[in-house]
Amino acid sequence: AQTVTQSQPEMSVQEAETVTLSCTYDTSESNYYLFWYKQPPSRQMILVIRQEAYKQQNATENRFSVNFQKAAKSFSLKISDSQLGDTAMYFCAFEPYTNAGKSTFGDGTTLTVKP
Amino acid sequence: NAGVTQTPKFRVLKTGQSMTLLCAQDMNHEYMYWYRQDPGMGLRLIHYSVGEGTTAKGEVPDGYNVSRLKKQNFLLGLESAAPSQTSVYFCASSDAAGGLGTEAFFGQGTRLTVV
Numbered sequence: 001a002q003t004v005t006q007s008q009p010e011m012s013v014q015e016a017e018t019v020t021l022s023c024t025y026d027t028s029e030s031n032y033y034l035f036w037y038k039q040p041p042s043r044q045m046i047l048v049i050r051q052e053a054y055k056q057q058n059a060t061e062n063r064f065s066v067n068f069q070k071a072a073k074s075f076s077l078k079i080s081d082s083q084l085g086d087t088a089m090y091f092c093a094f095e096p097y098t099n100a101g102k103s104t105f106g107d108g109t110t111l112t113v114k115p
Numbered sequence: 116n117a118g119v120t121q122t123p124k125f126r127v128l129k130t131g132q133s134m135t136l137l138c139a140q141d142m143n144h145e146y147m148y149w150y151r152q153d154p155g156m157g158l159r160l161i162h163y164s165v166g167e168g169t170t171a172k173g174e175v176p177d178g179y180n181v182s183r184l185k186k187q188n189f190l191l192g193l194e195s196a197a198p199s200q201t202s203v204y205f206c207a208s209s210d211a212a213g214g215l216g217t218e219a220f221f222g223q224g225t226r227l228t229v230v
Binding site: 004101105 | 156
C-alpha cells in the first residue's frame with residue numbers, strides 16, 4: 001500500500017515571496033505519477049503540476065515547480081512570487097503505473113498568502 | 116462543455132436511508148473515480164472505474180456500491196446510510212492514458228450529512 005505524508009498542516013507566506021510545501025511518500029513501485037492539486041475555498045480541485053517518476057528533470061509550470069527526489073521519496077512544491085489567489089489547500093497525490101486509477105492523496109497543507 | 120457534473124450538491128439523510136449520487140462527464144473519459152473528503156483530511160478513494168462496465172475498490176469501499184453502466188456516468192450508492200458517511204464526496208474523470216497520470220477533472224462535490 002502507498003502512503004503520502006504532508007507534514008505541514010498550515011503555512012503562510014507574504015505576497016510576492018516564495019514558499020515550499022513538502023510531501024513524502026512510501027511505495028515499493030518503481031514507476032508512478034506524482035501530483036500537486038490545489039483546492040481553493042470554492043472546493044474545486046485543480047491540477048497544479050505533475051511528475052512522472054522515470055523523468056529525472058523536475059516539472060515546472062509557470063510559478064510552480066517541484067523538487068523530486070526519487071531515492072528520498074520526496075516531492076516538494078515551490079511557489080514563486082506568491083499571489084493572493086494561491087491561497088488554498090494543496091494536496092500531494094500518488095498513482096502507480098501498475099494500478100492506474102488507484103490514487104492516494106496526502107492530508108493537505110493549507111496555504112495562506114498574506115498581503 | 117460542462118466537464119464533470121455531480122448531483123445533488125447537498126443532501127441530508129437519516130440513518131438507514133439509501134441514496135444514489137450521480138456523476139456525469141462529457142469528455143469521453145475512460146477513468147472515473149469517487150472520493151470522500153473529511154474535515155482536515157485529503158481525498159480518500161472509495162471506488163473507481165477504468166472503463167464502461169468495470170468497477171474496482173479503492174481505499175475505503177465499505178458501505179458503498181458503484182455502477183458504470185454507461186461510459187459517461189458513474190453512480191455511487193449508499194444502501195443504508197450511517198453518520199460516519201457524513202462527508203463531502205467528489206467525482207473525477209480522466210483519460211485512459213494513465214488514470215490520474217493525465218489530468219483529472221473534478222466535480223464540484225456533494226456535501227452529504229447523515230443524521
